[in-house]
Amino acid sequence: PAKTGHAASQDEKREFMSIFPDLVRDLTEVGTHSDIPDAQKWFAKVLQYNAVGGKMNRGLAVSLSFKLLATQDLITPENIKNAHIMGWCIELLQSFFLVADDIIDGSKLRRGKPAWYLNDNLGPSAFNDAILMEAGIYKILHKHFAHVPYYVDMLDLFHEMTLKTALGQALDLLSCPPGQKPILKKFTMERYNSIVKYKTSFYSFYLPIALSMYMAGITDRELHRQARTILVEMGQFFQVQDDYLDCFGDSSITGKIGTDIGKGKCTWLSVVALQRASPSQRLVMEEHYGVPEEESIRKIKGLYKELNLPATYRAYEESTSSMIRTHIQQISRGLNHNVFFNFLDKIHKRSS
Amino acid sequence: PAKTGHAASQDEKREFMSIFPDLVRDLTEVGTHSDIPDAQKWFAKVLQYNAVGGKMNRGLAVSLSFKLLATQDLITPENIKNAHIMGWCIELLQSFFLVADDIIDGSKLRRGKPAWYLNDNLGPSAFNDAILMEAGIYKILHKHFAHVPYYVDMLDLFHEMTLKTALGQALDLLSCPPGQKPILKKFTMERYNSIVKYKTSFYSFYLPIALSMYMAGITDRELHRQARTILVEMGQFFQVQDDYLDCFGDSSITGKIGTDIGKGKCTWLSVVALQRASPSQRLVMEEHYGVPEEESIRKIKGLYKELNLPATYRAYEESTSSMIRTHIQQISRGLNHNVFFNFLDKIHKRSS
Numbered sequence: 086p087a088k089t090g091h092a093a094s095q096d097e098k099r100e101f102m103s104i105f106p107d108l109v110r111d112l113t114e115v116g117t118h119s120d121i122p123d124a125q126k127w128f129a130k131v132l133q134y135n136a137v138g139g140k141m142n143r144g145l146a147v148s149l150s151f152k153l154l155a156t157q158d159l160i161t162p163e164n165i166k167n168a169h170i171m172g173w174c175i176e177l178l179q180s181f182f183l184v185a186d187d188i189i190d191g192s193k194l195r196r197g198k199p200a201w202y203l204n205d206n207l208g209p210s211a212f213n214d215a216i217l218m219e220a221g222i223y224k225i226l227h228k229h230f231a232h233v234p235y236y237v238d239m240l241d242l243f244h245e246m247t248l249k250t251a252l253g254q255a256l257d258l259l260s261c262p263p264g265q266k267p268i269l270k271k272f273t274m275e276r277y278n279s280i281v282k283y284k285t286s287f288y289s290f291y292l293p294i295a296l297s298m299y300m301a302g303i304t305d306r307e308l309h310r311q312a313r314t315i316l317v318e319m320g321q322f323f324q325v326q327d328d329y330l331d332c333f334g335d336s337s338i339t340g341k342i343g344t345d346i347g348k349g350k351c352t353w354l355s356v357v358a359l360q361r362a363s364p365s366q367r368l369v370m371e372e373h374y375g376v377p378e379e380e381s382i383r384k385i386k387g388l389y390k391e392l393n394l395p396a397t398y399r400a401y402e403e404s405t406s407s408m409i410r411t412h413i414q415q416i417s418r419g420l421n422h423n424v425f426f427n428f429l430d431k432i433h434k435r436s437s
Numbered sequence: 438p439a440k441t442g443h444a445a446s447q448d449e450k451r452e453f454m455s456i457f458p459d460l461v462r463d464l465t466e467v468g469t470h471s472d473i474p475d476a477q478k479w480f481a482k483v484l485q486y487n488a489v490g491g492k493m494n495r496g497l498a499v500s501l502s503f504k505l506l507a508t509q510d511l512i513t514p515e516n517i518k519n520a521h522i523m524g525w526c527i528e529l530l531q532s533f534f535l536v537a538d539d540i541i542d543g544s545k546l547r548r549g550k551p552a553w554y555l556n557d558n559l560g561p562s563a564f565n566d567a568i569l570m571e572a573g574i575y576k577i578l579h580k581h582f583a584h585v586p587y588y589v590d591m592l593d594l595f596h597e598m599t600l601k602t603a604l605g606q607a608l609d610l611l612s613c614p615p616g617q618k619p620i621l622k623k624f625t626m627e628r629y630n631s632i633v634k635y636k637t638s639f640y641s642f643y644l645p646i647a648l649s650m651y652m653a654g655i656t657d658r659e660l661h662r663q664a665r666t667i668l669v670e671m672g673q674f675f676q677v678q679d680d681y682l683d684c685f686g687d688s689s690i691t692g693k694i695g696t697d698i699g700k701g702k703c704t705w706l707s708v709v710a711l712q713r714a715s716p717s718q719r720l721v722m723e724e725h726y727g728v729p730e731e732e733s734i735r736k737i738k739g740l741y742k743e744l745n746l747p748a749t750y751r752a753y754e755e756s757t758s759s760m761i762r763t764h765i766q767q768i769s770r771g772l773n774h775n776v777f778f779n780f781l782d783k784i785h786k787r788s789s
């Protein structure tokens with residue numbers, strides 16, 4: 086295994102990006118479907134708009150992790166390219182969910198541009214474009230991996246991650262129905278943890294590493310289980326930070342303006358606030374949480390500060406990161422621990 | 438191969454239906470995801486509401502065709518049950534697309550009940566329920582078929598059919614953007630044929646037969662190509678009838694009130710009408726097609742009659758069914774022709 090493994094370098098990002106046009110071509114210019122050029126052109130437009138422009142952390146994680154896990158003979162330019170292709174499939178899965186989520190949530194912006202469904206009067210028909218991107222995953226996997234021994238494992242994994250993500254989304258929607266008041270009695274820490282685990286951690290944290298494990302020839306179920314446990318923990322850690330930054334982050338650094346309070350999301354902050362709230366503070370939550378008016382948001386932020394949540398968060402951050410470090414050290418030596426430490430380093434103390 | 442093969446009997450329907458509760462259990466009560474009982478219960482509700490209540494022709498076609506294609510030793514109760522399970526996976530694929538399509542089209546009714554997204558204030562979040570059903574397909578396939586030799590072929594087929602259906606939907610949406618006037622200059626017979634082929638024929642006609650072929654051990658690519666060609670022709674025939682019945686069918690028999698004209702769908706009738714319309718008749722189309730007012734619908738129906746479309750349709754029906762019969766006779770003897778004749782018999786001269 087290679088020695089380094091820090092965050093993706095500019096070179097790696099460039100290399101990753103350079104593959105994208107080929108994948109668009111695989112999906113839209115191949116012999117099949119040449120009888121429907123209009124649909125092909127549309128699909129290309131959907132991909133160009135939606136699949137790029139993010140941080141690409143998930144997509145890049147496959148090759149970074151592969152280089153740490155594989156034996157030296159496997160680390161060939163061809164395999165690294167294949168790792169990037171798999172990475173793009175995760176990015177497509179993510180785009181599929183984001184396009185749908187933005188319609189469901191009525192969000193206006195995504196990655197600094199108008200959400201896709203707001204273009205060309207698309208509205209709910211943008212769902213079909215989400216479906217196209219998801220279907221694109223399997224066309225790409227078939228073209229590039231149909232003959233590798235881990236093809237079926239890979240397909241099963243994408244399917245399982247998709248189901249889990251949709252279950253997490255369902256759970257989230259049950260406590261925060263869009264357009265309705267959030268159901269605060271469902272905002273328990275247990276619920277929050279389940280939503281995060283299913284909706285985010287599996288596909289964002291476990292999926293890229295699991296794919297790189299298959300590529301490196303690691304199919305042992307126990308090793309996958311160990312990786313999964315730790316990566317789900319990291320996903321949790323990441324999401325708590327995300328929630329914190331949404332409210333208390335510096336928007337000149339995060340590049341986005343928080344919307345969780347106004348949208349009434351089930352966040353770590355809201356759950357801890359409800360745990361600690363006095364009856365009168367709970368009334369503030371009932372009245373103002375999920376109301377997208379500046380006045381209400383100000384009140385909730387005030388309450389969060391009153392309840393000392395920034396300090397609680399800092400304590401959580403410290404204890405969780407050291408707990409995860411301990412857990413990583415307990416993982417089997419069959420898995421290079423740097424895969425996990427690097428991931429953790431990228432997350433810990435991040436401000437965007 | 439068994440000798441009979443007419444439309445599904447009541448017994449077969451009952452048998453098919455009797456498997457459904459087990460599949461709901463597979464999806465919602467298995468050990469995995471037991472930490473999120475609320476999401477599991479929701480998923481069960483989604484399945485109960487959306488996956489049943491249709492004619493189940495697609496789902497039933499798998500076992501009907503399997504019994505005709507397989508050698509006698511393969512026709513065991515276990516394999517017939519497996520054919521039913523595959524049939525249910527097609528029904529799930531169909532439900533996935535219908536739930537999404539109803540949101541996109543703003544349809545009010547589906548199978549005699551309110552469209553799913555109109556329940557419980559769901560709105561666009563019903564799209565996540567569509568995703569759940571699609572993901573359910575692969576969980577079921579994994580549970581029941583992961584160890585059969587045709588597992589990968591089956592997965593690849595479902596993926597390919599999903600992509601093709603979504604491409605057909607995209608093509609349809611490009612000529613009939615919901616909430617906008619239909620773009621009549623795009624209503625050509627070529628376009629119509631492509632929409633039908635991709636959006637309907639592949640998953641409704643080819644998919645069930647192709648699955649039964651794999652189950653019967655028929656993997657030869659040339660046989661699959663032949664089946665596909667003829668089944669796509671039948672899908673076309675079926676859709677032209679569907680379009681005709683939407684406008685001229687007896688709603689006491691079809692059980693639904695036509696909406697194609699009001700919604701401005703690209704139908705066989707509208708395409709033929711535009712081919713034949715004089716400049717002044719074309720103006721009637723431009724003004725009234727896609728306007729959901731009774732007056733406009735009446736005008737379009739009048740125009741269709743003026744242009745003799747009912748007679749044209751009857752001539753089309755006769756010539757197409759005899760052409761398909763001829764094509765069936767030319768298929769390789771490696772495929773029992775009754776599979777196709779039975780399918781055709783179910784379609785020909787249908788009134789609902």
Ligand SMILES: [Mg+2]
Pocket residue numbers: 186187190192
């Ligand atoms: Mg959202």
Ligand SMILES: [Mg+2]
Pocket residue numbers: 186189190
């Ligand atoms: Mg959301």
Ligand SMILES: [Mg+2]
Pocket residue numbers: 327328331345
């Ligand atoms: Mg956030």
Ligand SMILES: [Mg+2]
Pocket residue numbers: 538539542544
């Ligand atoms: Mg519709």
Ligand SMILES: [Mg+2]
Pocket residue numbers: 538541542
């Ligand atoms: Mg539609």
Ligand SMILES: [Mg+2]
Pocket residue numbers: 679680683697
């Ligand atoms: Mg119709």
